[in-house]
Amino acid sequence: MDDNWESKNVGTQSVDRAQQGTTLGYLVAEANAMNAKPVSSLRSADVYPFGDRGFDVRAKLKGLVKSLKPNPQKRVDSLFKKYQISSIKSSIMESSAFHDWTSKVMRTYKTNPEAGEVLMVSTLTAHYGDDVVTKMLHEAKEMPRTKAVAVKLQEAQLINWMTTGQTADDVFKLLKLDGKTENVFDDPAFRTWMSYVSKLNQKNPAKPIAIDVLLKNxxxxxxxxxxxxxxxxxxxxxxxxxxxxxxxxxxxxxxxxxxxxxxxxxxxxxxxxxxxxxxxxxxxxxxxxxxxxxxx
Incomplete structure (x- = not known):
């Protein structure tokens, strides 16, 4: 693949043209629903923070709707393979290869950085799984060199789940919190899950989603x-x-x-x-x- 490819197009997951209509339809419905009523949350952004942009869900979904086109995910995946990130055994986000990959993607999506972040999260998830990516991002947040990108990718992870229609139950299982025998609240992934629940609660603040899921488990x-x-x-x-x-x-x-x-x-x-x-x-x-x- 040409290393100088450029695209202003963006998708949130690897979709072909047949799948695009379903994904686009979901995004349009989400953006319209959020635009029809004021946003509220379980608590203030200080309690569930993933950066200053963490709760601007409505704007992100609308932006993704406008720019959604097929194949950008494949291009980000190809760059991931080119930089051989999957061969790195530890401290992936601290590696020069990871830095080169994220830099290339963000240069390509410099006019729509949130889209590039969502695409990178989708690629990482396809290779490692939601639970491993979540752990990776929490660990990277503790390192000065990788904190900034980790915060952005954490937010992108939540947006990616929303745009693919994942429920609170779904994400609880994706993060493998449902199989924990020890105290689930001590797992860093729990805070990620609660941040996602907070976003879902923006659409229906009166419904206690979190307690419903926990009582099932x-x-x-x-x-x-x-x-x-x-x-x-x-x-x-x-x-x-x-x-x-x-x-x-x-x-x-x-x-x-x-x-x-x-x-x-x-x-x-x-x-x-x-x-x-x-x-x-x-x-x-x-x-x-x-x-x-x-x-x-």
Missing amino acids: YYELDLASMIVSSKNNAQEKKNTILAHILTDLQTMLFKRWKHDDVTPNMLAGMYNYRAKFTKETPYIVTRYATFYKQID
Whole structure:
């Protein structure tokens, strides 16, 4: 392939002409739906930050719609192969080959950098999988040399999931959070998932997507204890972002119990009957009793 290829066209995944209509139709529907109502989020951008552009979903989708054409993904894939990035065994994003690849793509998409970032994420995902790419990006954010590009690619990862129609359930599984036996909240991928859920909540702020997915994967009493335990650890480590996220989840769970007419006494009885008492149980029951008395 000619190394000097140039394209102002952009796609979010490798699609042929037959597939393009479906992808384009989805993007148009998403952009129109987001343009029809104001954007709100689960919390402020300070709680779920992926850079200053992290929640400008509407603008990105509209931009992708305008420029979507077939084959740009293949060109980015070809550059990935040319620089032999797949042969790098460790610290991929710190390598000179990765730097050369991203630089070439971004020069090509200098008038639409978000599109280039989404294409690169799609290529990386095809080679390594969503969970590995997520881990790679979290690790790269900790390194001064790769932090800037990692932040942009994290955001592009969320946009890529949205443009391909992934649900919160889908992404939970793609990140392999559904199979975790230890505390899921300690996995860096969980924060990525919550950032994605926040974007989905922009379309329907009243629907508690996160708690629905978690309750499909964990028994509610276990989930409550996990939330409190992880929140305490986050506060001790001064991880305010994770602490805020877990406080949100605790409130969502309490709202669910109250909606289901679970009284504090009933909750205590559930813990006793299920023999689920942990060191967090007294705190959970006490906090729920206070929450239960509040007027909606």
